[in-house]
Amino acid sequence: MYQASAGSAVGEARLAQFFQAHNDGYQIRQELRETILFTPQNLIADPAFSRVDLVSCRNLLIYLEPDAQQRVFELFHFALNPKRFLFLGRSESTDPDSTQFEQVSRAWRIYRRTPVLTRAPAGYRFSTKATREESPPASRVGTRNKGYAELVNATLLEVHHAASVLTNSAHQVLYLSGATDEYLTQPADEPTSNILDMAREGLRLNCASHCAGQPSIRPARRSARSLRTGQRAL
Structure with missing residues:
Protein backbone atom coordinates (compact mmCIF):
# COMPACT_ATOMS: atom_id res chain seq x y z
CA MET A 1 0.00 0.00 0.00
CA TYR A 2 1.43 3.39 -1.05
CA GLN A 3 0.28 6.89 -0.14
CA ALA A 4 -1.37 9.06 -2.79
CA SER A 5 1.72 11.30 -2.87
CA ALA A 6 3.80 8.41 -4.19
CA GLY A 7 2.10 8.75 -7.58
CA SER A 8 4.01 11.93 -8.42
CA ALA A 9 7.36 10.15 -7.96
CA VAL A 10 6.37 7.19 -10.14
CA GLY A 11 4.93 9.09 -13.06
CA GLU A 12 1.50 8.85 -14.67
CA ALA A 13 2.44 6.17 -17.23
CA ARG A 14 3.92 3.74 -14.69
CA LEU A 15 1.18 4.57 -12.21
CA ALA A 16 -1.48 3.54 -14.72
CA GLN A 17 0.44 0.44 -15.85
CA PHE A 18 1.51 -1.04 -12.52
CA PHE A 19 -0.79 0.41 -9.82
CA GLN A 20 -4.45 0.64 -8.98
CA ALA A 21 -6.28 3.01 -6.66
CA HIS A 22 -6.92 1.56 -3.21
CA ASN A 23 -8.58 3.49 -0.38
CA ASP A 24 -6.65 6.78 -0.16
CA GLY A 25 -3.56 5.56 -1.98
CA TYR A 26 -2.30 3.02 -4.48
CA GLN A 27 -1.63 -0.68 -4.55
CA ILE A 28 0.49 -2.71 -6.98
CA ARG A 29 -1.74 -4.59 -9.42
CA GLN A 30 -2.54 -8.19 -8.54
CA GLU A 31 -1.25 -9.57 -11.86
CA LEU A 32 2.15 -8.00 -11.17
CA ARG A 33 2.31 -9.27 -7.58
CA GLU A 34 1.57 -12.81 -8.78
CA THR A 35 4.73 -12.80 -10.93
CA ILE A 36 6.96 -12.18 -7.90
CA LEU A 37 8.18 -14.92 -5.58
CA PHE A 38 8.52 -13.82 -1.96
CA THR A 39 10.63 -16.12 0.19
CA PRO A 40 13.04 -15.77 3.15
CA GLN A 41 16.69 -15.89 2.09
CA ASN A 42 19.62 -16.14 4.51
CA LEU A 43 22.75 -15.00 2.68
CA ILE A 44 24.93 -16.59 5.33
CA ALA A 45 23.39 -20.08 5.33
CA ASP A 46 21.11 -20.64 2.31
CA PRO A 47 22.06 -21.70 -1.22
CA ALA A 48 21.89 -18.94 -3.81
CA PHE A 49 19.21 -18.48 -6.41
CA SER A 50 20.31 -18.43 -10.05
CA ARG A 51 19.46 -16.54 -13.26
CA THR A 131 29.09 -10.89 11.94
CA ARG A 132 30.32 -7.75 13.63
CA GLU A 133 29.52 -7.21 17.30
CA GLU A 134 27.87 -3.86 16.55
CA SER A 135 25.26 -5.59 14.39
CA PRO A 136 21.79 -4.58 15.65
CA PRO A 137 19.94 -7.31 17.55
CA ALA A 138 17.38 -9.30 15.61
CA SER A 139 13.88 -8.00 16.08
CA ARG A 140 11.35 -10.16 17.84
CA VAL A 141 8.63 -11.18 15.44
CA GLY A 142 5.24 -12.38 16.61
CA THR A 143 3.96 -15.85 15.86
CA ARG A 144 2.73 -16.24 12.28
CA ASN A 145 1.61 -19.04 10.05
CA LYS A 146 4.54 -20.69 8.33
CA GLY A 147 4.58 -21.14 4.55
CA TYR A 148 4.84 -24.58 3.01
CA ALA A 149 8.53 -24.11 2.20
CA GLU A 150 9.31 -23.17 5.80
CA LEU A 151 7.41 -26.15 7.18
CA VAL A 152 9.19 -28.55 4.83
CA ASN A 153 12.54 -27.00 5.69
CA ALA A 154 11.97 -27.18 9.43
CA THR A 155 10.74 -30.79 9.34
CA LEU A 156 13.56 -32.11 7.17
CA LEU A 157 16.34 -30.32 9.02
CA GLU A 158 15.11 -30.87 12.56
CA VAL A 159 13.81 -34.43 12.23
CA HIS A 160 15.61 -36.08 9.32
CA HIS A 161 18.65 -33.79 8.89
CA ALA A 162 18.03 -34.21 5.15
CA ALA A 163 18.75 -32.20 2.05
CA SER A 164 15.77 -31.47 -0.19
CA VAL A 165 14.94 -29.76 -3.46
CA LEU A 166 11.53 -28.46 -4.53
CA THR A 167 10.90 -28.38 -8.30
CA ASN A 168 8.03 -27.55 -10.60
CA SER A 169 6.62 -29.70 -13.42
CA ALA A 170 9.28 -28.34 -15.80
CA HIS A 171 12.02 -29.69 -13.48
CA GLN A 172 13.11 -26.16 -12.53
CA VAL A 173 14.47 -25.81 -8.98
CA LEU A 174 12.26 -23.53 -6.87
CA TYR A 175 13.67 -24.06 -3.38
CA LEU A 176 16.67 -25.77 -1.80
CA SER A 177 17.04 -26.84 1.81
CA GLY A 178 20.01 -28.25 3.65
CA ALA A 179 23.40 -29.21 2.17
CA THR A 180 22.64 -30.33 -1.39
CA ASP A 181 26.27 -30.26 -2.60
CA GLU A 182 26.49 -34.05 -2.38
CA TYR A 183 23.69 -34.39 -4.93
CA LEU A 184 23.64 -31.23 -7.04
CA THR A 185 26.23 -29.06 -8.72
CA GLN A 186 26.32 -26.37 -11.36
CA PRO A 187 27.78 -27.20 -14.81
CA ALA A 188 30.93 -25.40 -15.89
CA ASP A 189 29.11 -23.17 -18.40
CA GLU A 190 26.15 -20.87 -17.70
CA PRO A 191 24.25 -21.49 -14.42
CA THR A 192 21.09 -23.54 -14.71
CA SER A 193 18.05 -24.19 -12.52
CA ASN A 194 17.08 -27.48 -14.23
CA ILE A 195 17.53 -30.32 -11.74
CA LEU A 196 18.40 -32.80 -14.52
CA ASP A 197 21.37 -30.64 -15.48
CA MET A 198 22.38 -30.02 -11.87
CA ALA A 199 22.27 -33.66 -10.69
CA ARG A 200 25.72 -35.13 -10.15
CA GLU A 201 26.91 -37.83 -12.53
CA GLY A 202 26.02 -40.78 -10.32
CA LEU A 203 22.45 -39.55 -9.79
CA ARG A 204 21.46 -38.20 -13.21
CA LEU A 205 19.91 -41.38 -14.55
CA ASN A 206 18.06 -42.02 -11.30
CA CYS A 207 16.84 -38.42 -11.17
CA ALA A 208 15.66 -38.54 -14.79
CA SER A 209 13.67 -41.70 -14.08
CA HIS A 210 11.89 -40.10 -11.14
CA CYS A 211 11.10 -36.96 -13.11
CA ALA A 212 9.59 -39.20 -15.80
CA GLY A 213 7.49 -41.00 -13.19
CA GLN A 214 9.33 -44.33 -13.47
CA PRO A 215 10.79 -46.47 -10.65
CA SER A 216 14.29 -45.79 -9.42
CA ILE A 217 17.09 -47.50 -11.28
CA ARG A 218 19.17 -47.58 -8.15
CA PRO A 219 18.88 -46.04 -4.70
CA ALA A 220 20.73 -42.95 -3.58
CA ARG A 221 24.03 -43.57 -1.82
CA ARG A 222 22.66 -42.72 1.60
CA SER A 223 19.18 -43.85 2.44
CA ALA A 224 18.99 -41.54 5.45
CA ARG A 225 19.06 -38.52 3.16
CA SER A 226 16.87 -37.87 0.15
CA LEU A 227 16.68 -35.69 -2.91
CA ARG A 228 13.10 -34.64 -3.53
CA THR A 229 11.74 -33.66 -6.92
CA GLY A 230 8.14 -32.52 -6.64
CA GLN A 231 6.61 -35.23 -4.46
CA ARG A 232 8.89 -38.04 -5.56
CA ALA A 233 12.03 -38.87 -3.57
CA LEU A 234 15.26 -40.51 -4.64
Whole structure:
Protein backbone atom coordinates (compact mmCIF):
# COMPACT_ATOMS: atom_id res chain seq x y z
CA MET A 1 0.00 0.00 0.00
CA TYR A 2 1.43 3.39 -1.05
CA GLN A 3 0.28 6.89 -0.14
CA ALA A 4 -1.37 9.06 -2.79
CA SER A 5 1.72 11.30 -2.87
CA ALA A 6 3.80 8.41 -4.19
CA GLY A 7 2.10 8.75 -7.58
CA SER A 8 4.01 11.93 -8.42
CA ALA A 9 7.36 10.15 -7.96
CA VAL A 10 6.37 7.19 -10.14
CA GLY A 11 4.93 9.09 -13.06
CA GLU A 12 1.50 8.85 -14.67
CA ALA A 13 2.44 6.17 -17.23
CA ARG A 14 3.92 3.74 -14.69
CA LEU A 15 1.18 4.57 -12.21
CA ALA A 16 -1.48 3.54 -14.72
CA GLN A 17 0.44 0.44 -15.85
CA PHE A 18 1.51 -1.04 -12.52
CA PHE A 19 -0.79 0.41 -9.82
CA GLN A 20 -4.45 0.64 -8.98
CA ALA A 21 -6.28 3.01 -6.66
CA HIS A 22 -6.92 1.56 -3.21
CA ASN A 23 -8.58 3.49 -0.38
CA ASP A 24 -6.65 6.78 -0.16
CA GLY A 25 -3.56 5.56 -1.98
CA TYR A 26 -2.30 3.02 -4.48
CA GLN A 27 -1.63 -0.68 -4.55
CA ILE A 28 0.49 -2.71 -6.98
CA ARG A 29 -1.74 -4.59 -9.42
CA GLN A 30 -2.54 -8.19 -8.54
CA GLU A 31 -1.25 -9.57 -11.86
CA LEU A 32 2.15 -8.00 -11.17
CA ARG A 33 2.31 -9.27 -7.58
CA GLU A 34 1.57 -12.81 -8.78
CA THR A 35 4.73 -12.80 -10.93
CA ILE A 36 6.96 -12.18 -7.90
CA LEU A 37 8.18 -14.92 -5.58
CA PHE A 38 8.52 -13.82 -1.96
CA THR A 39 10.63 -16.12 0.19
CA PRO A 40 13.04 -15.77 3.15
CA GLN A 41 16.69 -15.89 2.09
CA ASN A 42 19.62 -16.14 4.51
CA LEU A 43 22.75 -15.00 2.68
CA ILE A 44 24.93 -16.59 5.33
CA ALA A 45 23.39 -20.08 5.33
CA ASP A 46 21.11 -20.64 2.31
CA PRO A 47 22.06 -21.70 -1.22
CA ALA A 48 21.89 -18.94 -3.81
CA PHE A 49 19.21 -18.48 -6.41
CA SER A 50 20.31 -18.43 -10.05
CA ARG A 51 19.46 -16.54 -13.26
CA VAL A 52 18.80 -13.26 -11.46
CA ASP A 53 18.89 -9.92 -13.31
CA LEU A 54 19.18 -7.60 -10.31
CA VAL A 55 20.44 -8.08 -6.76
CA SER A 56 19.64 -5.20 -4.41
CA CYS A 57 21.57 -5.59 -1.16
CA ARG A 58 21.74 -2.29 0.68
CA ASN A 59 23.28 -1.63 4.10
CA LEU A 60 23.78 -5.28 4.98
CA LEU A 61 27.41 -5.91 4.07
CA ILE A 62 28.61 -3.23 6.49
CA TYR A 63 27.72 -5.62 9.31
CA LEU A 64 29.88 -8.48 7.95
CA GLU A 65 33.56 -9.15 8.33
CA PRO A 66 35.67 -9.09 5.11
CA ASP A 67 35.80 -12.88 4.71
CA ALA A 68 32.01 -13.14 5.01
CA GLN A 69 31.60 -10.22 2.59
CA GLN A 70 33.73 -12.04 0.02
CA ARG A 71 31.62 -15.17 0.27
CA VAL A 72 28.47 -13.10 -0.19
CA PHE A 73 29.94 -11.50 -3.31
CA GLU A 74 30.67 -15.00 -4.62
CA LEU A 75 27.01 -15.89 -4.11
CA PHE A 76 25.90 -12.71 -5.89
CA HIS A 77 28.21 -13.39 -8.84
CA PHE A 78 26.89 -16.93 -9.11
CA ALA A 79 23.25 -15.82 -8.85
CA LEU A 80 23.36 -13.03 -11.45
CA ASN A 81 22.96 -13.50 -15.17
CA PRO A 82 25.90 -12.28 -17.31
CA LYS A 83 26.20 -8.47 -17.44
CA ARG A 84 23.39 -8.02 -14.93
CA PHE A 85 23.48 -5.72 -11.95
CA LEU A 86 24.31 -5.52 -8.24
CA PHE A 87 22.95 -2.53 -6.26
CA LEU A 88 24.66 -1.78 -2.93
CA GLY A 89 24.21 0.81 -0.18
CA ARG A 90 25.97 4.18 -0.21
CA SER A 91 28.50 3.00 2.39
CA GLU A 92 29.29 -0.27 0.59
CA SER A 93 31.39 -1.28 -2.39
CA THR A 94 32.98 -4.31 -3.96
CA ASP A 95 36.69 -5.03 -3.65
CA PRO A 96 38.59 -2.60 -5.96
CA ASP A 97 40.63 -5.57 -7.20
CA SER A 98 37.57 -7.76 -7.76
CA THR A 99 37.30 -9.55 -11.10
CA GLN A 100 33.69 -10.50 -10.41
CA PHE A 101 32.09 -7.06 -10.77
CA GLU A 102 32.77 -3.87 -12.69
CA GLN A 103 31.63 -0.44 -11.56
CA VAL A 104 28.74 1.17 -13.44
CA SER A 105 27.93 4.08 -11.11
CA ARG A 106 30.18 5.04 -8.22
CA ALA A 107 27.67 7.55 -6.85
CA TRP A 108 24.81 5.03 -6.77
CA ARG A 109 26.95 1.96 -6.01
CA ILE A 110 25.76 0.04 -9.07
CA TYR A 111 27.95 -2.80 -10.38
CA ARG A 112 27.75 -5.17 -13.33
CA ARG A 113 28.57 -8.89 -13.21
CA THR A 114 31.62 -9.78 -15.26
CA PRO A 115 31.72 -12.93 -17.45
CA VAL A 116 34.34 -14.58 -15.22
CA LEU A 117 33.35 -18.24 -14.90
CA THR A 118 32.82 -19.47 -11.35
CA ARG A 119 31.34 -22.59 -9.81
CA ALA A 120 28.61 -22.55 -7.20
CA PRO A 121 30.15 -21.72 -3.80
CA ALA A 122 30.72 -24.98 -1.93
CA GLY A 123 29.19 -24.44 1.48
CA TYR A 124 26.99 -21.69 2.77
CA ARG A 125 27.38 -21.64 6.52
CA PHE A 126 29.52 -19.23 8.50
CA SER A 127 30.28 -19.18 12.19
CA THR A 128 28.58 -16.54 14.29
CA LYS A 129 31.92 -14.73 14.45
CA ALA A 130 31.41 -13.70 10.84
CA THR A 131 29.09 -10.89 11.94
CA ARG A 132 30.32 -7.75 13.63
CA GLU A 133 29.52 -7.21 17.30
CA GLU A 134 27.87 -3.86 16.55
CA SER A 135 25.26 -5.59 14.39
CA PRO A 136 21.79 -4.58 15.65
CA PRO A 137 19.94 -7.31 17.55
CA ALA A 138 17.38 -9.30 15.61
CA SER A 139 13.88 -8.00 16.08
CA ARG A 140 11.35 -10.16 17.84
CA VAL A 141 8.63 -11.18 15.44
CA GLY A 142 5.24 -12.38 16.61
CA THR A 143 3.96 -15.85 15.86
CA ARG A 144 2.73 -16.24 12.28
CA ASN A 145 1.61 -19.04 10.05
CA LYS A 146 4.54 -20.69 8.33
CA GLY A 147 4.58 -21.14 4.55
CA TYR A 148 4.84 -24.58 3.01
CA ALA A 149 8.53 -24.11 2.20
CA GLU A 150 9.31 -23.17 5.80
CA LEU A 151 7.41 -26.15 7.18
CA VAL A 152 9.19 -28.55 4.83
CA ASN A 153 12.54 -27.00 5.69
CA ALA A 154 11.97 -27.18 9.43
CA THR A 155 10.74 -30.79 9.34
CA LEU A 156 13.56 -32.11 7.17
CA LEU A 157 16.34 -30.32 9.02
CA GLU A 158 15.11 -30.87 12.56
CA VAL A 159 13.81 -34.43 12.23
CA HIS A 160 15.61 -36.08 9.32
CA HIS A 161 18.65 -33.79 8.89
CA ALA A 162 18.03 -34.21 5.15
CA ALA A 163 18.75 -32.20 2.05
CA SER A 164 15.77 -31.47 -0.19
CA VAL A 165 14.94 -29.76 -3.46
CA LEU A 166 11.53 -28.46 -4.53
CA THR A 167 10.90 -28.38 -8.30
CA ASN A 168 8.03 -27.55 -10.60
CA SER A 169 6.62 -29.70 -13.42
CA ALA A 170 9.28 -28.34 -15.80
CA HIS A 171 12.02 -29.69 -13.48
CA GLN A 172 13.11 -26.16 -12.53
CA VAL A 173 14.47 -25.81 -8.98
CA LEU A 174 12.26 -23.53 -6.87
CA TYR A 175 13.67 -24.06 -3.38
CA LEU A 176 16.67 -25.77 -1.80
CA SER A 177 17.04 -26.84 1.81
CA GLY A 178 20.01 -28.25 3.65
CA ALA A 179 23.40 -29.21 2.17
CA THR A 180 22.64 -30.33 -1.39
CA ASP A 181 26.27 -30.26 -2.60
CA GLU A 182 26.49 -34.05 -2.38
CA TYR A 183 23.69 -34.39 -4.93
CA LEU A 184 23.64 -31.23 -7.04
CA THR A 185 26.23 -29.06 -8.72
CA GLN A 186 26.32 -26.37 -11.36
CA PRO A 187 27.78 -27.20 -14.81
CA ALA A 188 30.93 -25.40 -15.89
CA ASP A 189 29.11 -23.17 -18.40
CA GLU A 190 26.15 -20.87 -17.70
CA PRO A 191 24.25 -21.49 -14.42
CA THR A 192 21.09 -23.54 -14.71
CA SER A 193 18.05 -24.19 -12.52
CA ASN A 194 17.08 -27.48 -14.23
CA ILE A 195 17.53 -30.32 -11.74
CA LEU A 196 18.40 -32.80 -14.52
CA ASP A 197 21.37 -30.64 -15.48
CA MET A 198 22.38 -30.02 -11.87
CA ALA A 199 22.27 -33.66 -10.69
CA ARG A 200 25.72 -35.13 -10.15
CA GLU A 201 26.91 -37.83 -12.53
CA GLY A 202 26.02 -40.78 -10.32
CA LEU A 203 22.45 -39.55 -9.79
CA ARG A 204 21.46 -38.20 -13.21
CA LEU A 205 19.91 -41.38 -14.55
CA ASN A 206 18.06 -42.02 -11.30
CA CYS A 207 16.84 -38.42 -11.17
CA ALA A 208 15.66 -38.54 -14.79
CA SER A 209 13.67 -41.70 -14.08
CA HIS A 210 11.89 -40.10 -11.14
CA CYS A 211 11.10 -36.96 -13.11
CA ALA A 212 9.59 -39.20 -15.80
CA GLY A 213 7.49 -41.00 -13.19
CA GLN A 214 9.33 -44.33 -13.47
CA PRO A 215 10.79 -46.47 -10.65
CA SER A 216 14.29 -45.79 -9.42
CA ILE A 217 17.09 -47.50 -11.28
CA ARG A 218 19.17 -47.58 -8.15
CA PRO A 219 18.88 -46.04 -4.70
CA ALA A 220 20.73 -42.95 -3.58
CA ARG A 221 24.03 -43.57 -1.82
CA ARG A 222 22.66 -42.72 1.60
CA SER A 223 19.18 -43.85 2.44
CA ALA A 224 18.99 -41.54 5.45
CA ARG A 225 19.06 -38.52 3.16
CA SER A 226 16.87 -37.87 0.15
CA LEU A 227 16.68 -35.69 -2.91
CA ARG A 228 13.10 -34.64 -3.53
CA THR A 229 11.74 -33.66 -6.92
CA GLY A 230 8.14 -32.52 -6.64
CA GLN A 231 6.61 -35.23 -4.46
CA ARG A 232 8.89 -38.04 -5.56
CA ALA A 233 12.03 -38.87 -3.57
CA LEU A 234 15.26 -40.51 -4.64
